[in-house]
Amino acid sequence: MKTEKKRRLRRNTRRSLINYAIVIAAYAIVQALNAGGNIKSSLQGQLVPICAYIVMAVSLNLVVGVSGELSLGHAGFMSIGAFTGIVAATALQAAIPAGWVRLMLAMVAGALFAGLFGLLVGVPVLRLRGDYLAIVTLAFGEIVKNIMNILYVGIDEKGVHIAALEGSRLVLSEGGVPIIKGPMGAVGIAKLSTFTAGFLLVLVTLFVVQNLVDSRAGRAILALRDNRIAAESVGLSVTKYKLMAFVTSAALAGAAGVLYGLNYTGLAAKKFDFNTSILVLVFVVLGGMGNIRGSIIAAALLTILPEALREFADFRMLAYAIVLIIVMLATNNPTMQQFFAAVMEKVRGTFRELFQKSGETVKGGGDHE
Amino acid sequence: MSFLSNVISGISLGSIYAIIALGYTMVYGIAKMLNFAHGDVIMVGAYVCFFAVSAYNLPPVIGVLLAVALCTALGMLIERMAYKPLRQAPSLAVLITAIGVSYFLQNAALLWWGSDPKKFPAFIVVGEQNGVSLFGGQLRITYVAIVTVVACVAIMAGLIAFTGKTKMGKAMRACSEDKGAAQLMGINVNATISMTFAIGSALAAIAGVLMCSAYDTLLPTTGSMPGIKAFTAAVFGGIGSIPGAFLGGLLLGVIQIFTQAYLSQELADAIVFAVLIVVLLVKPTGLLGKQIQEKV
Numbered sequence: 001m002k003t004e005k006k007r008r009l010r011r012n013t014r015r016s017l018i019n020y021a022i023v024i025a026a027y028a029i030v031q032a033l034n035a036g037g038n039i040k041s042s043l044q045g046q047l048v049p050i051c052a053y054i055v056m057a058v059s060l061n062l063v064v065g066v067s068g069e070l071s072l073g074h075a076g077f078m079s080i081g082a083f084t085g086i087v088a089a090t091a092l093q094a095a096i097p098a099g100w101v102r103l104m105l106a107m108v109a110g111a112l113f114a115g116l117f118g119l120l121v122g123v124p125v126l127r128l129r130g131d132y133l134a135i136v137t138l139a140f141g142e143i144v145k146n147i148m149n150i151l152y153v154g155i156d157e158k159g160v161h162i163a164a165l166e167g168s169r170l171v172l173s174e175g176g177v178p179i180i181k182g183p184m185g186a187v188g189i190a191k192l193s194t195f196t197a198g199f200l201l202v203l204v205t206l207f208v209v210q211n212l213v214d215s216r217a218g219r220a221i222l223a224l225r226d227n228r229i230a231a232e233s234v235g236l237s238v239t240k241y242k243l244m245a246f247v248t249s250a251a252l253a254g255a256a257g258v259l260y261g262l263n264y265t266g267l268a269a270k271k272f273d274f275n276t277s278i279l280v281l282v283f284v285v286l287g288g289m290g291n292i293r294g295s296i297i298a299a300a301l302l303t304i305l306p307e308a309l310r311e312f313a314d315f316r317m318l319a320y321a322i323v324l325i326i327v328m329l330a331t332n333n334p335t336m337q338q339f340f341a342a343v344m345e346k347v348r349g350t351f352r353e354l355f356q357k358s359g360e361t362v363k364g365g366g367d368h369e
Numbered sequence: 370m371s372f373l374s375n376v377i378s379g380i381s382l383g384s385i386y387a388i389i390a391l392g393y394t395m396v397y398g399i400a401k402m403l404n405f406a407h408g409d410v411i412m413v414g415a416y417v418c419f420f421a422v423s424a425y426n427l428p429p430v431i432g433v434l435l436a437v438a439l440c441t442a443l444g445m446l447i448e449r450m451a452y453k454p455l456r457q458a459p460s461l462a463v464l465i466t467a468i469g470v471s472y473f474l475q476n477a478a479l480l481w482w483g484s485d486p487k488k489f490p491a492f493i494v495v496g497e498q499n500g501v502s503l504f505g506g507q508l509r510i511t512y513v514a515i516v517t518v519v520a521c522v523a524i525m526a527g528l529i530a531f532t533g534k535t536k537m538g539k540a541m542r543a544c545s546e547d548k549g550a551a552q553l554m555g556i557n558v559n560a561t562i563s564m565t566f567a568i569g570s571a572l573a574a575i576a577g578v579l580m581c582s583a584y585d586t587l588l589p590t591t592g593s594m595p596g597i598k599a600f601t602a603a604v605f606g607g608i609g610s611i612p613g614a615f616l617g618g619l620l621l622g623v624i625q626i627f628t629q630a631y632l633s634q635e636l637a638d639a640i641v642f643a644v645l646i647v648v649l650l651v652k653p654t655g656l657l658g659k660q661i662q663e664k665v
Contacts, residue, residue: 064461132653138597282465285461318476325470325473
């Protein structure tokens with residue numbers, strides 16, 4: 001019993017450590033390739049978005065995979081985070097010249113704001129279940145997109161000014177700078193995000209999510225997902241734990257939004273629409289629900305995929321759709337699964353034979369039979 | 370008088386949402402899946418009708434029938450190719466596949482028919498007029514609006530009769546309650562699901578043609594937003610319920626037109642969705658949805 005428990009613990013820790021190692025190794029490889037000039041500029045531009053999408057996917061996985069609630073409005077939190085971060089970074093421009101400090105503060109601000117909205121939305125909404133929760137989160141995402149679309153924010157020496165609907169209402173003194181201009185979005189942003197910052201954010205996200213999942217609270221969240229009624233009857237508070245996962249996820253999405261937003265000189269609210277939410281959901285489902293490593297890999301590969309499919313030119317997105325359908329069919333259809341299992345078994349068998357033959361020559365066969 | 374004209378355009382838009390929502394709710398009730406490709410079937414239907422009428426000079430009635438026939442076939446084909454192999458899979462896997470199908474249809478349409486907006490011809494005309502004027506020209510009702518509302522009511526009545534009276538309709542209700550038990554009673558579950566997709570897609574084609582007649586531009590992405598709106602309408606009214614989809618669609622359309630007219634053009638969508646959230650918080654199963662008791 002005791003040893004069983006010990007091994008169990010170690011397995012979780014090992015799994016987490018492998019995830020850190022994968023991310024660090026990927027970062028090292030990319031940096032090494034970059035130093036050698038082996039990365040195409042088109043891919044180089046993708047590095048920060050890849051990090052942002054990895055954070056998005058891992059955080060959404062906390063809601064969809066670990067907590068078992070379908071959310072279709074994750075891009076809404078990203079949007080809130082991005083625009084908060086942009087305003088914060090621009091407002092602090094004079095006070096703090098160091099870019100990385102501003103980026104960090106912007107991320108904290110974005111995460112706090114997005115987390116706050118997560119709390120506001122989560123408290124009433126987590127009472128709903130299944131597809132109803134999905135549709136409300138979808139509605140939330142659309143509302144955020146709409147409101148961001150009419151928001152005008154500017155800054156002058158008196159502070160930050162906010163107006164809705166018409167730019168003319170935004171009265172700025174001489175030397176004031178408009179930051180967000182309604183449908184045009186944020187313009188003239190100082191690019192602060194770097195690949196290293198993205199890499200660090202991914203590490204922080206992994207740290208937060210993995211430790212949450214492996215904690216007592218994480219086990220409570222898993223128990224509520226697996227059997228809500230049984231978990232409730234042993235005294236676990238549904239609202240508390242579901243909210244914990246939801247708010248953490250929203251805050252991380254906000255930080256990802258800041259990373260994404262400060263990577264471009266201009267950003268419109270349209271970018272964070274329903275399709276972005278769906279894109280992140282695709283990462284999570286393809287990577288495997290509740291599987292953090294899967295989310296990381298799926299987010300990275302699928303962000304690169306449209307670039308890699310560039311040779312198909314116009315057929316690029318069509319090919320993306322076909323790949324998506326085929327992967328879903330291949331991983332979820334029983335017949336296909338059996339076929340793949342059989343193939344894998346054959347491959348494994350061949351390896352085993354090879355291994356046994358070489359093993360026999362060395363040790364004369366090491367198996368126990 | 371502008372109030373009355375807003376009511377009319379609200380009901381007409383709402384009827385379009387209702388027709389789409391009826392298809393959504395049928396498919397959801399039986400397959401228990403959010404068919405995200407539904408909105409794109411609308412778009413395909415509209416394109417088929419557009420090309421039939423404007424490129425091949427077929428009479429509009431033939432164009433509509435052609436759109437309905439092709440979309441029905443398309444819906445059944447999608448079901449057979451993409452959803453049937455995943456019958457036992459977790460519902461999210463099916464959802465993602467549906468999203469894949471939706472991307473596929475949009476991008477295939479983009480390649481095939483191009484990204485330039487098509488101007489849909491106004492073909493519901495009597496003589497040279499596309500509508501009637503009342504009260505000395507103060508109030509104008511387009512024929513499209515009249516046809517849409519009539520079609521919507523007829524479709525809803527037809528669906529209620531179909532699911533209530535016919536053998537196939539009863540089979541559908543049985544499947545939506547318990548597939549395993551339905552199979553044991555000798556119902557061909559696969560054929561029933563296929564039939565549901567056929568009906569849903571046929572409705573989508575009709576909605577597509579009506580929608581593009583009322584709002585005349587046609588793009589490969591035309592279907593996606595009405596698809597989402599209609600889905601919210603279906604949830605609004607209580608998903609799985611036919612009168613609920615009708616009511617939800619009408620209300621959504623009226624709310625949208627009224628916020629556009631009296632509050633704000635830009636915030637119309639946000640207000641529609643905010644109303645949806647409030648309704649779901651007060652009545653979590655939608656307006657006419659059934660409360661399903663949870664069992665241990």
